[in-house]
Amino acid sequence: MAEMVEFPGPGRGGPTRDVLEVWAGTRRRSGLAPFVDGLRLLVRDPFALVGLVIIAVFFLVAALSGFLAPYDPYEALPTPEGELARLETPSGDHWLGTTAFGNDVLSQLLVGTRVAFIVGISAAIVVGIISTLLGLLSGYYGRYVDDVIMRATDVALSIPTLPIAIVAVAILGASLRNIILVVVLLFWRNGARIVRSVVLTEKEKVYVQAARAAGASHLYIMRVHILPNVIPVAFLWMTMSVAFAILAEASLSFIGLGDPNAMSWGQMLNLAFTEGSIRTAWWWVLPPSLCLVFLISSIYVVGRAWEEKTNPRLRRR
Amino acid sequence: MPAQPTATASAAPISDRPPVSLRVSGLRVGYRVEQGHLRAVDGVDLEVNPGESLGLVGESGCGKSTVGKAILRLLPEDARVEGRVLLDGDDVLRMSARQLRQIRWTKLALVTQSAMNALDPVYRIGDQIAESIVAHEDLDRRQAWRRAEELFTLVGIPQERLRDYPHQFSGGMRQRAVIAMALSLNAGLLLADEPTTALDSIMQDQVLAQIQRLQRELSRSMILVTHDIAVVAETCEKVAVMYAGRITESGPTAAVLATPYHPYTMGLRNAFPTIDGDRRELISIPGNLPNLLDPPTGCRFASRCPFSTDHCREVDPPLIEVGPGHLSACHYPDQAAAFRDRAAQRSTWTTDPGGG
Amino acid sequence: MRAYIVRRLMQAVLVVFVVITLMFFLFRLMPADPTTMLVESGLPEQARQDLLERWGLTGSLADQYWSYLTNLATGDFGTSFFYQEPAWNVLAPLILNTLWIAVPGMLLGALIGCGLGVVVGWARRGGPVERAGIFLATFVRGVPSFVLGIFILMVFSTWLGWFPGFGIGELGDGFTRYFTWSFLAHLILPVMTLAIFFLPENLLLMRTGVVENRGEDYLELVRAKGVKESRVAWHAARNSLLPVITWLFPALAETVAGIVIIEVVFSWPGIGRELVLAVNRQDYPIAQTAFFLLAVMIVLANLAADLVYAKLDPRVSYE
């Protein structure tokens, strides 16, 4: 006897579709689909699109800074008259003028872009990995593991960030490696919390229970059901960490704890500040300031748009 | 402590407002969504006379809650609402924000489903009740609290619990608190939107009994929006059955449920499990709701109706009077008796999924 | 309630203890001991040994840790290399200076930020107010504190010349110490900078909260009651305050970063600037003490936020 069933709904391909063909069709899927979807959503937001373009331009400049820089950023340049080209206003020779030490501002700016990306990206990758791992462990296994990790982040969250960074870099020595290390130590904690909260929501999903009831191992559940939801969030946190790291490096450099061998935007400002040129040499002060603002803000704007699109509670009906 | 008011005396301090009549005509609600224009409600007429209770019943997606919210003008900004909602002759849909504020809660009060969120979690329940009173009457907070105490007595919650926060109440008590709040200004019309859906059966029964008792004692008009026809059968004098944004059948509850004229109502009855009497066969209605982005022409139920004809799929059936106050939107009212017999047999509803 | 406060206090003490311990080990990580600098300036070996002993730098690590703890407990934070004075005496007068920027700056930022957040959150979804509000807030949030400080300095001090941008001005004596026109004029720009630095995150969080609450059922009921629309928004705002306060905990630690930098930019004699100076002078007792003081400030602020939260959210149980 035929049984009542809801209709298949408006036909799709009609009843002639071959089961095996359809089955074979379901075999092909891309693991990158969430990212592609996410990117598509981002591109639709004009602010995010502009942000993405700005980031891409900075990235290109960073990659090509060696080619683009007209002078050696550390070289004290002479004027045609043979004197030190000190605090020259922008000109055809020096598009962005020179510093109090006779360095070419544009060249320093370009090299600074590279430093920003080196610090930002390497710190973000490590932060991403650590936060994801700890967040997964804490959220998925719960109980004592969670208790210990979360209490640790509680304490870590009460420690003032920049002061500890200042002290740590002062003691360990001012180098890019140590700055990256300090950034990682500072930002794993927020990331771990964010990942953990996603895991906590995900692991309570009924389909995870169903997979458990079907005998799925922890690894299987993590891989198939939890990671796909964690990765976009972890990726967002990594993106934001790039900004945090650039910001932290700039702050440390600004107060004189930058790597003496890597001219960063923060260091340029530090030099301008300590030389007392802040109020006079606008060509020295503005470019690194604006670069910092545009790069960091662009990352924030993109991150924000991503969050706006992916947080179901913020989405418009 | 104020003197314990008795059940009858308690109504006295509440302003004496007459029950309200409601007449909804040609109500349409649409949303612009990514895929097009979603017609959530597509031409609904309703009538509630003073002191009457109407059950608005239907399944998920039929538009019953949207109708309720449209009456109170609580729909989101992007909803497009057409038609008339006459409350004692005044059109709610054309009121200014100020007029709307004035009639809300004095003429039209809402009892929502209080699963968890119907009450603001950070305010004391007493303050939330007092808020509605102070907004409309020239009373200070203390006087408003006195009224709230009386209302709590009315719904059977100890007065001192007014000082509690919502999370300290159980589901049933929250529901009663919401009812007390709806009664705070003795509004002429109560709109109860799935008021017992989240409750266990025993609690649901008590709350419904209470709603019904208060509605009758205070002679309020009421619209009860629910998916549960049994709840309507026991609580409301009149019923309107909705399907896919339209009313398919309406009339006195007893007549509609005992002698349905619309095949959808027949199907609903057959699908409803009961514990009284002998065990009957349960028969489900095959098929799905039509797509409201692009509704089919003709009767919306035609694709699932075992009796549908080509005529049904082409021509919209109007609501026809089939008995005193009993309307049905089916082209074949004269065959209703035969339909009822056939609808009771499962073979009538059986379809072959492949050939559907 | 009292048990709750006691428990929170215990947690705060625990955090301070962890910070102290962390500090101890951090400073032991130094490649050379702190006297090296003094040796270079011609300190005799005997004097160096005396110094090491006085600073608790002799003996096993456990002994050092113990003497470090006991010294702290007795209020002995060591002697500054640079000032040749007890670190505590150097830093104690600066605590108030820092608070003078921190408290008004953060309060202003939070108040204005939350207020604007409600406006942006309550605006039409996808409308110009929402889009512009979010964009501006996100953009400003990306401005590093020192860049913000430099801009404000350039505009209001150098260019417009409205306010002084360097130092703390002339202080009065005794009770009127902080009530001179000079001091207040010097206070304005740093406070403004901190407020702007602190504002966007408050705004964004408040707005997120309001938007999320807009969809909640209870708001529908509040609106149905026929109260004024502003009152409906107030309900949403009141509920959104809770996540904002939750966020304050981690944010406070970051905000101190802003304060340190702002003190440097405006040459404001506070704990943060002294920390930076000390680090550059390798004056570790001062650095250590300044760090300790900042950490304690954060812990106390966290404690306050925690208590405020408990007060605002009736669902917090005091058990």
Place this chain on the structure above:
Amino acid sequence: MDDGPGGWLTMASPVVEVQGLVKHFTLGGGVVASMLGRSPRVVKAVDGVDLTIGRSEVFGLVGESGSGKSTLGMTLVKLYQPTEGSISFRGRDVTRIAGSALKTYRKDAQIIFQDPYGSLNPRLSVAQVVEEPLRIHGVSDDAERGTKVVEALDRVRVPAAEYLDRYPHELSGGLRQRIAIARAIVLEPEFIVADEPVSMLDVSIQAGILELLERLSRELGLAVLYVSHDIATVRYICDRVAVMYLGRFVEYGDTETVIARPGHPYTKRLMAAVPSVDPASQRTRVDAHPDPSGSDTAGAATETCTHEEPHWEEVEPEHYVACPLH
């Protein structure tokens, strides 16, 4: 339970046999909590339950929220570890199994959840959802999985060709629940817990799902535990029913008998609260006046057994009531 529902409980070859099952939850534990000297709270979700379900049988379990009925179901499929008592599956003790023995049991015992919207991962297509258990159990041959998936979909009357590549959000609640059932039967289990499978569905399609469960039980010889808050639906697919209240059974029996002559005050109460769709039926509502204490626990609580061990009485053949208060 020696004087328990005797012969009614013993069955020639039961699929599932449960004795004295207890599941307690401990709340508020944790390192910090215990350091601070807070003692954890124990919730007795299931507090001593005996039960047998045979081949091709659909056993009904009725109770309100908080009665422990869902916990019992989830404990039976070992999503929770029982605190005490025993579960045996086809004569094999599975109470404390782990590792590969547990994995084998997972193949034999499956569960269908209440929420058809939450029980399917929105990122997976129907094909991927239904084949998941096969993948987990190492059926590595793609074609073999395909055959089994199509077969399971056939059994739940979902046209595979049409639906294999659809995603959950494209499906109605009823279809989703069918897919969830297909996932549950794809490993050919012998025991299924159906935890409120229709309570979130529209009335007009509930019957179809109930019917499907009944047919699958018959065709595949499945033992089914049908858990529901709604005694009315139970009568359509279950021959036997147990009423659960505060972690214990208060009444067992033949479904029609229990519905016709409920013995325990709680069962009476529960049944009296079910509204009738028939306008002619003049049901009198119990206690329209609210509980003066303001508490929610239905009056039954005060009438329940205070004995430590419930005392069973056979009020009529195949109908047992715990501590009946006549």
